[in-house]
Amino acid sequence: xxxxxxxxxxxxxHLGVLLLIGSLFLYVLRTLNTSKGLWYTAxxxxxxxxxxxxxxxxxxxxxxEYFALSNMYESLMVLSIGxxxxxxxxxxxxxxxGLGWPVxxxxxxxxxxxxxxxxxxxxxxxxxxxxxxxxHVPVILLSYSMFTLSFISSIIYLVKAYWGVDKHQPLVSVSxxxxxxxxxxxxxxxxxxxxxxxxxxxxxxxxxxxxxxLAESANIYDxxxxxxxxxxxxxxxxxxxxxxxxxxxxxxxxxxxxxxESMSLVTLLAYGIYLHLRVNGExxxxxxxxxxxxxxxxxxxxxxxxxxxxxxxxxxxxxG
Amino acid sequence: MVNAVxxxxxxxxxGASKINPxxxxxxxxxxxxxxxxxxxxxxxxxxTLLMLGVFAGVMIPQEGLVELADIKTQFGxxxxxxxxxxLFNVYSSYWFLTLEVLFFFNLLFGSxxxxxxxxxxxxxxxxxxxxHIRVSPRHFWVRSCQPAGDLCESIQQIFKKKGxxxxxxxxxGPWRLYASKASFSRLGPAVAHxxxxxxxxxxxxxxxxxxxxxxxAVPGETFSFSAVDRMMPKMDPPFWQGTIPDWQxxxxxxxxxxxxxxxxxxxxxxxxxxxxxxxxQTLLAQKQIxxxxxxxxxxxxxxxxxxxxxGKLFMMINGERKTxxxxxxxxxxxxxxxxxxxxxxxxxxxxxPFFVKQDPGVKANHVRVxxxxxxxxxxxxxxxMPQNLKLFEGETKTLNGIQVxxxxxxxxxxLLIKKSPxxxxxxxxxAIICIGTVMCFFSQRQIWVALEPPSEPSDFAKGESxxxxxxxxxxxxxKAHLSFNxxxxxxxxxxxxxxxxxxxxGVTP
Numbered sequence: 170x171x172x173x174x175x176x177x178x179x180x181x182x183h184l185g186v187l188l189l190i191g192s193l194f195l196y197v198l199r200t201l202n203t204s205k206g207l208w209y210t211a212x213x214x215x216x217x218x219x220x221x222x223x224x225x226x227x228x229x230x231x232x233x234e235y236f237a238l239s240n241m242y243e244s245l246m247v248l249s250i251g252x253x254x255x256x257x258x259x260x261x262x263x264x265x266x267g268l269g270w271p272v273x274x275x276x277x278x279x280x281x282x283x284x285x286x287x288x289x290x291x292x293x294x295x296x297x298x299x300x301x302x303x304x305h306v307p308v309i310l311l312s313y314s315m316f317t318l319s320f321i322s323s324i325i326y327l328v329k330a331y332w333g334v335d336k337h338q339p340l341v342s343v344s345x346x347x348x349x350x351x352x353x354x355x356x357x358x359x360x361x362x363x364x365x366x367x368x369x370x371x372x373x374x375x376x377x378x379x380x381x382x383l384a385e386s387a388n389i390y391d392x393x394x395x396x397x398x399x400x401x402x403x404x405x406x407x408x409x410x411x412x413x414x415x416x417x418x419x420x421x422x423x424x425x426x427x428x429x430e431s432m433s434l435v436t437l438l439a440y441g442i443y444l445h446l447r448v449n450g451e452x453x454x455x456x457x458x459x460x461x462x463x464x465x466x467x468x469x470x471x472x473x474x475x476x477x478x479x480x481x482x483x484x485x486x487x488x489g
Numbered sequence: 490m491v492n493a494v495x496x497x498x499x500x501x502x503x504g505a506s507k508i509n510p511x512x513x514x515x516x517x518x519x520x521x522x523x524x525x526x527x528x529x530x531x532x533x534x535x536x537t538l539l540m541l542g543v544f545a546g547v548m549i550p551q552e553g554l555v556e557l558a559d560i561k562t563q564f565g566x567x568x569x570x571x572x573x574x575x576l577f578n579v580y581s582s583y584w585f586l587t588l589e590v591l592f593f594f595n596l597l598f599g600s601x602x603x604x605x606x607x608x609x610x611x612x613x614x615x616x617x618x619x620x621h622i623r624v625s626p627r628h629f630w631v632r633s634c635q636p637a638g639d640l641c642e643s644i645q646q647i648f649k650k651k652g653x654x655x656x657x658x659x660x661x662g663p664w665r666l667y668a669s670k671a672s673f674s675r676l677g678p679a680v681a682h683x684x685x686x687x688x689x690x691x692x693x694x695x696x697x698x699x700x701x702x703x704x705x706a707v708p709g710e711t712f713s714f715s716a717v718d719r720m721m722p723k724m725d726p727p728f729w730q731g732t733i734p735d736w737q738x739x740x741x742x743x744x745x746x747x748x749x750x751x752x753x754x755x756x757x758x759x760x761x762x763x764x765x766x767x768x769x770q771t772l773l774a775q776k777q778i779x780x781x782x783x784x785x786x787x788x789x790x791x792x793x794x795x796x797x798x799x800g801k802l803f804m805m806i807n808g809e810r811k812t813x814x815x816x817x818x819x820x821x822x823x824x825x826x827x828x829x830x831x832x833x834x835x836x837x838x839x840x841x842p843f844f845v846k847q848d849p850g851v852k853a854n855h856v857r858v859x860x861x862x863x864x865x866x867x868x869x870x871x872x873x874m875p876q877n878l879k880l881f882e883g884e885t886k887t888l889n890g891i892q893v894x895x896x897x898x899x900x901x902x903x904l905l906i907k908k909s910p911x912x913x914x915x916x917x918x919x920a921i922i923c924i925g926t927v928m929c930f931f932s933q934r935q936i937w938v939a940l941e942p943p944s945e946p947s948d949f950a951k952g953e954s955x956x957x958x959x960x961x962x963x964x965x966x967x968k969a970h971l972s973f974n975x976x977x978x979x980x981x982x983x984x985x986x987x988x989x990x991x992x993x994x995g996v997t998p
Contacts, residue, residue: 263971292748295757295780392971399968403926406681410919419781421701421792421905423915426580428554431547438540442533448678449529467544475547 178228182246182284185221188214189277196269203266211269212260219253222246222280233290236303240291241476244310245283249276251307251314255397259318265389271321301415309408309433313468315401316440320465322393323458329387330455391454394461395447402440409433428478432471439464526591527598535592542588546579553578593689600682610933611675616658616665619941622961629981632957633988637664637940640958643987644938651980653936666938674931675967681925687918695911696723698731702906704738705797707899711739713767714906731908734789736773739763743902745796758793760902788910795903801825802840802856805885805894812899813840826861829891837861838893855881856895858888932969934976938962960988 176184195211226246229237237243256272259265412430413423424430443460446452513521525531549571550560560577561568575582622628633640641657641664648655653668702717714720714733722729741761748754757779764774764786774786783792800815806829813825825840841857858878860867867889868876878886878893885894909915941959962984966973 262975292751292754292756295755298757299781301781389971396969396971399930403923403930406926407923410923414916414919415781417912418783419792421783421790421794421907426546426551428547431543435540435544435547438536438543442536442540445529445533445536449533467540 178225178232179284179288181221181225181228182280185218185225186277186280186284188218188221189273189280192218193270193273193277196273199266199269208264212257215253215273216257218276219250219257222250222253226250229290235293235298237290238302238306238310239293239297240287242283242286242288244306245279245286247307248310248313248317249279249283251311252276252279252317255311255314255318255400259393263389263393265393267325267390268322268393271325272318275317275321296419299415299419301411301418305408305411305415308404308411312401312404312408313472315397315404316436316465316468319394319397319401319461322390322397323461323465326387326390326394326454326458327462329390330458388454391458394458398440398443398461398464402437402444405433405437405440409437429471429475432467432475436464436467436471439467523598526594527602528595529599531591531595532599535588535595539585539588539592542579542585545576549576549579551577551579589689593686596682596686596689600679600686603682604679607675607679611672614656614667614669616656616660616667617937617939617963618663618665619939619959619961622937622939622963625963627965628961628963630959630961631984631988632959634957635988637942637958640960640988641666641940644960644984647980647983647987648936651976653934663942664940668936668938670934671931672933674928674933677925677928677931679925680928681922684918684921684923684925687914687921691911691914691918694914695909697729699723699907699909699911700729700731700733701908703794704904704906705795705901706738706740706904707799707901708740708742711737713737717906731910734787734908735767736789737765737767738791738904738906739765740902740904743796743900744897745900758796758902760793760904762791762904764791788912789906789908792905792907793902794905797901797903799899799901801899802842803896803899804838804840805892805896806838807892810896813838815840815842835863838891839866840895842898855879858893858895860889860891932973933967934973935965936962936980937964960984 192211192214195207195214199207199211226237226243229243238247252272253276256268260269409430412433416425416430417423439460443457443464446457446460550563552560564571571577575584579585617625635643644666645655645657648666648668651670653670654672656667656669658665658667700720700722702714702721703719704712704717706712714736720733722731739762741763743758743760745758746756748756759777759779761777762775762784763772764784765772774784776782776784778784778791778793780793783790785791800823801812802815802825804811804813804827806827811827813827815823815825817824817826819839819841822841825838825842827838827840828836829838830836837860839859839861841859843855843857856879858880859875866875876889878888880886880893880895882895882897885892887893939961941961943957964973964977
């Protein structure tokens with residue numbers, strides 16, 4: 170009989186994928202059913218997937234004798250773990266019914282694609298033998314995880330805005346004006362703008378007892394997009410800075426206009442535009458959602474596109 | 490009175506204070522002229538253009554990264570037009586530099602514009618009375634029969650437990666409270682912008698004073714900074730204002746280390762360096778450098794950047810260290826033929842290096858050593874291999890009474906020397922940007938509370954017992970509405986439980 174200690178890293182990945190498929194199935198069901206048991210099970214299965222992938226990466230790192238984050242397979246695994254952890258936190262806090270299954274689907278694509286890539290462990294190149302690798306790369310990947318969540322949230326927002334029940338309602342950016350914030354407040358916490366606290370609490374207790382939940386407003390996804398970007402943006406900025414410090418130590422230059430560096434700057438600028446548009450407050454949430462989608466496309470080019478080209482100083486990240 | 494809403498509650502547009510044009514001072518007029526430079530619209534436009542510019546730099550082959558001939562072939566007749574537009578050298582093109590300069594000024598003036606309002610929003614502690622809160626768009630109220638003192642103390646404690654900083658109005662009139670959390674976040678954008686400005690300024694300072702130099706040096710070689718082949722100040726004279734230190738570097742040794750289990754894969758490159766002062770001949774620094782571990786002294790750093798096999802081999806011949814050149818061919822194989830002994834002996838040492846294919850010239854798996862005299866190999870006979878030695882790195886054996894040792898192939902180290910007086914400022918700017926962006930993540934949460942005593946029954950309290958106090962709450966956040974609403978829900982529950990009459994303690998309605 171195989172014990173846990175005998176399971177190898179790839180078997181842990183396969184187990185994780187199975188749990189992920191289970192979680193996806195339950196999150197699909199959750200869109201139709203408000204049962205808390207269903208939610209907790211879906212959440213737990215996803216948490217189990219995180220545990221499996223973390224164990225897999227740990228075993229791989231032990232075998233490689235370094236933190237296994239040096240090729241596309243490993244980086245996709247870490248990206249997926251980051252995305253799952255971020256989503257688990259989001260889901261725990263806000264319990265958004267519409268976000269679970271798209272995130273699980275994206276994770277399945279990400280982990281599934283990773284398993285098709287070469288998984289051989291290679292010794293590290295001289296340039297990669299630095300403590301900066303264990304700092305710079307995870308921070309960047311974590312920012313990518315947040316941007317992926319923001320992208321999914323933007324897509325849900327756009328679907329709801331164009332085809333959903335909200336399409337005839339005025340959809341405004343939360344920060345785009347005071348009214349947006351009030352609408353959001355109203356839809357989230359079941360409050361009227363001014364109210365008697367006692368009556369409000371009673372009403373809410375009754376709603377909870379009868380398991381009535383409000384339909385998720387598109388504005389919630391606008392807010393989720395904003396929050397994910399406001400976490401991802403500083404992470405990307407810090408990640409780029411850490412990369413600059415590493416580059417200065419390894420190559421004697423903070424910035425070399427290497428394709429990977431340049432594209433990461435493009436991504437940062439794209440999300441910088443999103444944040445400035447948000448501050449400006451003159452643009453609709455639809456526009457902001459499209460900018461977020463655009464930013465994510467830039468991120469994909471940075472992450473995959475430049476690696477496919479295999480050019481520049483970051484060519485060790487090339488696929489295959 | 491109802492219309493006299495405190496700006497602390499409903500908020501005021503930062504920088505929206507209007508100045509009468511006729512009474513403006515000269516600095517105010519200049520500030521007005523600079524309005525276009527500090528607008529968010531310009532910031533968004535510049536960010537977009539910079540983004541497109543950098544994107545073009547990635548997508549279009551850039552000189553330096555791609556061979557010029559390849560670019561010309563790829564673009565044919567369009568090459569000249571695109572070249573004139575700076576599209577093959579985007580990052581140093583006139584239009585990209587112009588965008589950077591505009592971006593700098595936008596940041597500079599924009600930061601000044603937003604600094605004061607952001608600072609005020611972070612530190613301002615304004616209290617609001619019941620009459621103000623009642624007209625605000627987000628508020629709730631609750632009535633309690635508890636003594637006012639106990640009630641106020643309980644409310645304060647609730648907010649403190651939730652991590653809010655609490656201030657209570659000391660002025661006469663109704664009891665008022667202001668609670669705030671993460672106010673520092675309002676300064677985040679200004680701090681991040683300031684960091685970017687510092688970064689840009691530090692980079693400009695570095696461009697005027699810094700230099701890079703490259704030198705290929707073999708073990709045992711000493712060279713001065715001033716004699717380096719490729720000395721590249723970051724700017725052309727007369728703009729460049731830096732100095733080249735009168736220092737010299739001695740490369741004591743250079744080694745390429747391979748993985749034990751993968752002898753064809755390089756693990757690390759090590760160069761033993763000594764940095765000395767030319768004039769005083771004093772040792773300034775000594776270090777074994779490798780990739781990621783440069784030698785730093787003052788604002789000068791020496792990096793292990795590259796390597797190049799010289800085609801020579803370090804050998805020991807009769808106890809004497811010699812560098813033998815791979816200088817001739819034998820049956821299409823490069824070999825070394827080095828005369829040894831007295832000239833009249835016409836004796837030569839012939840060395841056949843067997844380099845590892847993947848890294849020719851760097852790693853010699855082994856060498857075969859023969860002796861050659863008078864036109865033939867010593868010990869050669871028909872169908873028989875001449876007398877020879879197979880030597881691995883570090884081995885020494887004797888051949889026909891001659892002691893021969895193979896030390897290693899000679900490999901030159903490629904050193905990058907950099908003087909960057911701006912390093913400290915760059916690091917400081919990076920730290921400021923990091924702090925600023927992290928500050929931006931947090932959201933300022935503000936709650937105003939006012940107690941309306943029973944002697945002044947509000948509109949809402951009409952018809953109720955005049956013995957009950959009414960507590961008015963108003964809240965505001967600049968972002969993170971979702972989590973703030975969750976926190977608010979929990980706060981409401983706690984407040985409700987707190988203000989309930991506690992009959993078991995003898996407090997009756």
